[in-house]
Amino acid sequence: MPSSLIHQSLPLFWFKMDTLPHTHRPTIAIVEDEADLRLNLELFLRSCGYPAWSVGSAEALYKHLVTRPTQIIIVDIGLPGEDGFSLIEHLAAANRYGLIAMTARGATADRIQGLKRGADLYFVKPVDLYELEAGIESVLRRLNQISRRRGEDQPDPWVLDLFDSSLHAPNGEAVALTAREIELLAYLMSRPGEIIGKEDLLLHLSGSTAMDDFHRIETLLYRLRKKAEQTLGLGLPVRSVFGRGLSFIGPAHIKRL
Missing domain, CATH: 1.10.10.10 (Winged helix-like DNA-binding domain superfamily/Winged helix DNA-binding domain)
Structure with missing residues (x-):
């Protein structure tokens, strides 16, 4: 079974279930307005041992970030209301999150804009989920390096x-x-x-x-x-x-x- 993220529900047995939950894994939030994609991605991340939660808009993300400490955020660009480019720029200004863009918009200009706005990585759908997992690990290493340099776990206010x-x-x-x-x-x-x-x-x-x-x-x-x-x-x-x-x-x- 291919590991590409596709636009229909996938059977639960498809996800790798041999990975037991890990301690000290970063929490990952998903911002994706298409419900099936959002659920499939959340289930995959959970099967990899990551605490994960998901919402369908930037507005919902802002609301839930208050009570759900999160380290990495995966953002779709084509969101209703505030779009993904704006959301990434806003989150990057907080200087506390790893940011991954995941979108169907694969033009070079869109990639450049996403990275300039603050995305650590830019994936074009359909996304190979194991490549996404490797990308998350890469972003996590960067966050850990920043944390070690600061000598603390929490960002300065x-x-x-x-x-x-x-x-x-x-x-x-x-x-x-x-x-x-x-x-x-x-x-x-x-x-x-x-x-x-x-x-x-x-x-x-x-x-x-x-x-x-x-x-x-x-x-x-x-x-x-x-x-x-x-x-x-x-x-x-x-x-x-x-x-x-x-x-x-x-x-x-x-x-x-």
Whole structure:
């Protein structure tokens, strides 16, 4: 039986069942909108001894990452709502995940875009599952090397210092913030990983729930992203979740007065 990932359900006996669960295996998340593919891939990874879970959209991933610590994320590019390229870029900014793109889009331009956005590997469907497993092991080695260099298992958090009005990135760089930028970040970073709705943000930041005013928050965030990229050399891990609101997805700490 070939090990290519195909677009129909596969019999459960096809997966290799001789591999017993391993301890200290990284948890893998799958973001794939086609249910059969998602299930087959999750079953295969579990048969290889990896704790695995799966969702059908970027929005669902952001929600579950709050309560499901995950080391490697496999991302389909053609997702509903926020697409896979955007999701990979956002996750790469958090500097804590191994990222694997898996898609039917095999054009050279798409491959280049995926890798530039932050994917460690880019697989074109149909994917040989044992090649995917080897790729996961390769990404895991990279993550372990980074962890050893840091001398710790957890990534450094983003720190919002309310005393000196600054944001400190995991790479040690800092950027000064305005009062409005602090207000926005403090609210998002107080609830890391949670999707904060537009009405909630509007009410907290402006005392209004008029959706016409949300563009002011988007403008503020746009300028803050640019400032962070230019000053810190890292992308700000604040994600616009399609149709919902905003989420701070990196590890966060607020240093209060």
